[in-house]
Amino acid sequence: MYKIKVNNFDIKKICNSGQCFRMSEIETGIYAVIAFDSYIEISQREDELILTCTEDEFNNLWQEYLGLNDDYDSIESLIKDDSYMKDAMEYGYGIRILKQDVWETLVSFIISQQNNIPRIKKSINILCERYGEKKINFRNQEFYTFPTPEALMSVSEEELRDCNLGYRSKYILKTAAAIANDVTYLERLSQLNYEDAKKELMKLYGVGIKVSECICLYALHHMDAFPVDTHIQNVLGNYYPGGFPFEKYKGYAGPLQQYAFYYDLFNK
Numbered sequence: 666m667y668k669i670k671v672n673n674f675d676i677k678k679i680c681n682s683g684q685c686f687r688m689s690e691i692e693t694g695i696y697a698v699i700a701f702d703s704y705i706e707i708s709q710r711e712d713e714l715i716l717t718c719t720e721d722e723f724n725n726l727w728q729e730y731l732g733l734n735d736d737y738d739s740i741e742s743l744i745k746d747d748s749y750m751k752d753a754m755e756y757g758y759g760i761r762i763l764k765q766d767v768w769e770t771l772v773s774f775i776i777s778q779q780n781n782i783p784r785i786k787k788s789i790n791i792l793c794e795r796y797g798e799k800k801i802n803f804r805n806q807e808f809y810t811f812p813t814p815e816a817l818m819s820v821s822e823e824e825l826r827d828c829n830l831g832y833r834s835k836y837i838l839k840t841a842a843a844i845a846n847d848v849t850y851l852e853r854l855s856q857l858n859y860e861d862a863k864k865e866l867m868k869l870y871g872v873g874i875k876v877s878e879c880i881c882l883y884a885l886h887h888m889d890a891f892p893v894d895t896h897i898q899n900v901l902g903n904y905y906p907g908g909f910p911f912e913k914y915k916g917y918a919g920p921l922q923q924y925a926f927y928y929d930l931f932n933k
Contacts, residue, residue, distance in 0.1 A: 667716045667723050673737045675759025676709050682760050682927050684883045686773050686786045687793075687811075699793075700730055701766055702810040704802040717803055732761035735888070740917050749904040750921060753928035760923055763883060767851050768844065769811040770884035771866075774876045775836050784829065791828040796820060817841035836871025843869060859887035888919045896929040897922060 796812035818841040825834035866877035882890035
């Protein structure tokens with residue numbers, strides 16, 4: 666068990682922010698996360714996080730994964746003249762951009778196309794149970810790692826369709842084969858700048874602009890990445906008809922997009 670105090674962090678909002686599909690509330694106020702072949706449970710009392718890991722595990726994995734190395738307090742000074750974004754940030758205060766596994770994020774957001782969050786989570790869970798590796802967590806319960814590219818490339822399209830993946834099955838198969846056959850692809854991708862990474866990702870079968878932006882933001886941690894879905898289209902049309910001020914918000918466009926998405930999704 667490891668405890669740490671952090672400002673501007675809300676595990677419940679992060680769980681519901683649409684950027685991660687294997688984080689879930691398993692008991693009131695307790696969130697389970699499976700990432701990088703590891704399992705952790707996180708709870709929060711005001712500004713104190715309680716994590717079921719050692720201090721070394723926190724420093725080596727979870728601190729970066731949870732976005733705790735990033736400065737979010739500087740954002741407030743940037744948006745002081747932007748009334749919409751001030752409201753969105755206040756509503757979503759505590760959301761941080763996670764730094765997830767690139768391969769898992771790539772497949773997860775291929776699955777997310779024309780889909781909803783409950784179905785995405787269900788499909789990913791089936792995929793992990795069938796083709797991932799079974800492990801035991803600290804409660805002596807089973808959990809499953811995310812399948813490797815090699816594991817998925819050997820599966821038939823029909824078998825993937827049985828995981829509720831539909832037409833996305835072909836995308837996953839071709840992408841898994843491309844990455845399994847290029848063992849340095851993910852490492853090279855992680856070394857590219859934002860624009861080059863986005864272009865490289867869109868060479869993969871079934872990866873368009875929105876999916877590439879999601880991978881750049883939620884895995885490669887390019888904080889200027891700006892995924893645009895129907896919620897963000899709504900925000901841009903209503904509040905930024907002249908275009909989003911990317912230059913003004915350079916270095917923070919991604920987190921601001923996440924506040925806007927969350928605000929538009931839940932503030933009804």
